[in-house]
Amino acid sequence: MIQPVYHTPEAHADTSFPDTHQDTFSKTVLGFWMYLMTDCILFAALFATYAVLHNSTFGGATSQELFSLPLAFTETMILLCSTVTCGFAMLASLKNRTTHIIGWLAVTFLLGATFITLELHEFKHLVYEGNSWRESAFLSSFFTLVGTHGLHVSVGLLWMSVVIGQLLYWGLTVHTFRRLVVFSMFWHFLDLVWIFIFTFVYLMGVI
Amino acid sequence: MSEELSLNEIKKEWHGTLKAYVIGFLASLILTAISFSIVITKQLSGTALVFTIVGLALIQAIFQLLFFLHVGQEAKPRWETVVFFFMVLVLFIVALGSLWIMSDLNDRVMTNMATAKE
Numbered sequence: 001m002i003q004p005v006y007h008t009p010e011a012h013a014d015t016s017f018p019d020t021h022q023d024t025f026s027k028t029v030l031g032f033w034m035y036l037m038t039d040c041i042l043f044a045a046l047f048a049t050y051a052v053l054h055n056s057t058f059g060g061a062t063s064q065e066l067f068s069l070p071l072a073f074t075e076t077m078i079l080l081c082s083t084v085t086c087g088f089a090m091l092a093s094l095k096n097r098t099t100h101i102i103g104w105l106a107v108t109f110l111l112g113a114t115f116i117t118l119e120l121h122e123f124k125h126l127v128y129e130g131n132s133w134r135e136s137a138f139l140s141s142f143f144t145l146v147g148t149h150g151l152h153v154s155v156g157l158l159w160m161s162v163v164i165g166q167l168l169y170w171g172l173t174v175h176t177f178r179r180l181v182v183f184s185m186f187w188h189f190l191d192l193v194w195i196f197i198f199t200f201v202y203l204m205g206v207i
Numbered sequence: 208m209s210e211e212l213s214l215n216e217i218k219k220e221w222h223g224t225l226k227a228y229v230i231g232f233l234a235s236l237i238l239t240a241i242s243f244s245i246v247i248t249k250q251l252s253g254t255a256l257v258f259t260i261v262g263l264a265l266i267q268a269i270f271q272l273l274f275f276l277h278v279g280q281e282a283k284p285r286w287e288t289v290v291f292f293f294m295v296l297v298l299f300i301v302a303l304g305s306l307w308i309m310s311d312l313n314d315r316v317m318t319n320m321a322t323a324k325e
Binding site: 023024025026029030033034037038040041044045047048049051052069073076077080083084087088090091093094172173174177178181185188189191192195196198199200203204206207 | 211212213214217218220221223224225228231232235236239242243246247252256257260261263264267268271272275276286287290291293294297298301302305306309310
């Protein structure tokens, strides 16, 4: 006697809780995490390029002459604070406080914008002093590495303003919460990359 | 089959807490301040200094991965953690491999130039 097989949800052993690995939220988070990991490889390649080329100054200015450690330290602190305020926005979202989320995101945005302003100021200063990316392999790799990180932060600022707009329009829903989570991962990742820029480029640059 | 979850259900899949953020923030603050002050006050020099600040950066990265990015805190099967460790492997191959090859080539070229001058 062959028992018929029922392909219905009831045939499974336990359906009392949803499978957390097949819902849209988990799939989005995993997919975005994979993107972040490939982005890590991109930065690894840029770090390796910088490490290889940082002594190739072509008779021009060296990293010891160019870098300002207090400025880099200030940038580090600003980015660190912004990553924590982004985390506070996430914590506010757990309590359904939409105005708090938007408030913390606005603080994060201001800190991120300050960071980018300081970085652009530094770049402008370097270029005006005659140390643009065209002068040496060292400066090319420096501008590429730090500029790529800055570009990520700028995209993050644009993204953050879109998320704030969506929160204002729809409030906190399944979809806006998911976007908020993915954005916070991106923002934390940028702070993680910056630790290594601060250490390998700025701290080791002035030694 | 895809199952859609409610807002309260997906909130449980996000692992951040106030405690984790405070620990991560304080650790990052202290570690950054230590490496900055070591370099500014010139406490160490040469290889010892390089290893110290790289070590401090790695410790800070681990703190941020655990407390901000919640690595290894998802439900099983931990695909995010698997992808992360694979990325670390590729990262080491790309970064250390490039440095090894380029320094080796550099040494050879420089030796040839030095002998050519003599």
